[in-house]
Amino acid sequence: MFKSSFPLWQPLALMVVLLTLLMVVLTQVFESQLRQQHRERLLQLAQLGAGLVHHAVQAGSEPTPGLLTRLLEGSQARLQILDDSGRVLLDSRRDGSVATQPVSVVPPEVSQALAGGIGYDLRSEANVGRVYFLALSLPLIDRVRVIRIAEPEAVLTGWLMTLRFWALLIWMLGLFIVLGVWRWLRLTLEMGRRDAAASQEVQVVARTRDLAMLQRLGSLMSACTTVGSACKVMEPIAEQLLPGARGSIALIRSSRGLELVTQWGGSWPGAIRFGAEECWALLKGNTHLSRDEGVEIQCDHQTQPGSQLCIPLLAQGEALGVFSLMFTDEGQMLAARSVAESMAEQVGLALANIRLRDNLKEQAIRDPLSGLFNRRHMMEFLESQLALSQRRQEPLSILMLDIDHFKNFNDSFGHDAGDFVILRVAKELTELVRKSDLVCRYGGEEMVVICPGTDLAGALDLANKLVVSVAALEFSHNGQDLGRVTLSAGVSCSHGDPISMEALMKAADEALYRAKRCGRNRVEAPEGAVPPPLRLSTPTLPAQTKEPG
Numbered sequence: 001m002f003k004s005s006f007p008l009w010q011p012l013a014l015m016v017v018l019l020t021l022l023m024v025v026l027t028q029v030f031e032s033q034l035r036q037q038h039r040e041r042l043l044q045l046a047q048l049g050a051g052l053v054h055h056a057v058q059a060g061s062e063p064t065p066g067l068l069t070r071l072l073e074g075s076q077a078r079l080q081i082l083d084d085s086g087r088v089l090l091d092s093r094r095d096g097s098v099a100t101q102p103v104s105v106v107p108p109e110v111s112q113a114l115a116g117g118i119g120y121d122l123r124s125e126a127n128v129g130r131v132y133f134l135a136l137s138l139p140l141i142d143r144v145r146v147i148r149i150a151e152p153e154a155v156l157t158g159w160l161m162t163l164r165f166w167a168l169l170i171w172m173l174g175l176f177i178v179l180g181v182w183r184w185l186r187l188t189l190e191m192g193r194r195d196a197a198a199s200q201e202v203q204v205v206a207r208t209r210d211l212a213m214l215q216r217l218g219s220l221m222s223a224c225t226t227v228g229s230a231c232k233v234m235e236p237i238a239e240q241l242l243p244g245a246r247g248s249i250a251l252i253r254s255s256r257g258l259e260l261v262t263q264w265g266g267s268w269p270g271a272i273r274f275g276a277e278e279c280w281a282l283l284k285g286n287t288h289l290s291r292d293e294g295v296e297i298q299c300d301h302q303t304q305p306g307s308q309l310c311i312p313l314l315a316q317g318e319a320l321g322v323f324s325l326m327f328t329d330e331g332q333m334l335a336a337r338s339v340a341e342s343m344a345e346q347v348g349l350a351l352a353n354i355r356l357r358d359n360l361k362e363q364a365i366r367d368p369l370s371g372l373f374n375r376r377h378m379m380e381f382l383e384s385q386l387a388l389s390q391r392r393q394e395p396l397s398i399l400m401l402d403i404d405h406f407k408n409f410n411d412s413f414g415h416d417a418g419d420f421v422i423l424r425v426a427k428e429l430t431e432l433v434r435k436s437d438l439v440c441r442y443g444g445e446e447m448v449v450i451c452p453g454t455d456l457a458g459a460l461d462l463a464n465k466l467v468v469s470v471a472a473l474e475f476s477h478n479g480q481d482l483g484r485v486t487l488s489a490g491v492s493c494s495h496g497d498p499i500s501m502e503a504l505m506k507a508a509d510e511a512l513y514r515a516k517r518c519g520r521n522r523v524e525a526p527e528g529a530v531p532p533p534l535r536l537s538t539p540t541l542p543a544q545t546k547e548p549g
């Protein structure tokens, strides 16, 4: 249940108090105005009365009661004309003169008028209640007259009641409006809060779902052993996490720059291959938005205009590639940024793991000096290939190659130069054999090539090609001319017959031994094998090995 945290009753109470105060003040102002008007009206009546007296005196007579009655028509006031001793000479309520008896007590308003021209008083009168009195002195040539007006306060009270009634009505109307506004405000705020809570809940649900998917992506990717499987895992999750976006991943391929390894959400509107300098994310080392804070800077590998987001795939600070997304509008791109960055982080970590695993695997099976496969891997490979060739009844050949007089070479030029020669010969062998062949360093200056699917004739051909090619190489290291080296090669072959790995190796080793014995720089097959061994016409060592300069 939604509970308001905002104390809405406080502004309501404040508004009611303010409204009440306003009404009280306004009523007071209007009341004082009414009283003022009432007094002015009585004063006007008194002045009119004074005018009547004045005219009558000028005409040598006194005003008649009839005149006074006409003057007071429509009002409840009573008008009296008094002499300076307070005796009533004329009264609008009485017909004819009334001034018979002298007055014992002069009313206060009359005393005030005689003293200062005008006087007021408010007092209770028998049978009438509170009466308002106003007296005005009228000095004539030989005497003074006082015009006195009396009016029951009930007249004014009636007006005040009417005023208070209207004030109360307006106050109640105001209160009704205030309550209405308060209720409307409360409902609006509650609705706003409910909407905010609902949209927050939707966001939390979406975020939780995204986090769960990112976690799932992370755990699946950590189990991937190849870039291909990592891409397969990522594509469906990317389509769910970043709906409506087209995406791609390009990885850095050492010398060739970057190459697209996967794309999703439709065909990628960007280059398949590009240089690292064409991507702002790789240049900056962090996320790049094609349009950021109103500034449009597009990556060069982007071939179509649009809202593109590029995030470098980093592992231990090293860039592995770039994760790119293309959106139909900028708002979508900005909203997807944080999820895309989390995804790129997971992908970068997974790719770094795959690379690390590949490196470790490579290190375990490679010889560190020559980069060739090591002896252990060679034996495993030979074992599996031999079993396969026997099952398929296919040939398999082994070439055992040894650099001639390598001890002399080392002695003459040093071990560094010897290492260099081993490395260069390894490269030459690797370049000349088929992709299905395996070149290994068997030990020291001895190398083995395993050729699945190659018969003896083919193996001899290949061995000859290798021996001739190496003999043609001219070595120079650290500015020193090293001359040339030659190889001796022994070849053995299985034609699918049940020969053991050791026997095959031994046969190649014996053939190599024979090649050494027969003068080196040559290829020998096992004894009795056809075709016969070849004698090569390339120069022999160490006669052609140059002495260190």
Ligand SMILES: Nc1nc2c(ncn2[C@@H]2O[C@H](COP(=O)(O)OP(=O)(O)OP(=O)(O)O)[C@@H](O)[C@H]2O)c(=O)[nH]1
Binding pocket: 369, 402, 403, 404, 405, 406, 407, 408, 410, 414, 415, 416, 417, 418, 419, 422, 443, 444, 445, 516, 520
């Ligand atoms: N520089 C260098 N020399 C090596 C390496 N492995 C083995 N050698 C050297 O290769 C030489 C092999 O000598 P030997 O087995 O007598 O053979 P060889 O001198 O080549 O003579 P033949 O094989 O009979 O032609 C030794 O002096 C080893 O020290 C290596 O990794 N680097």
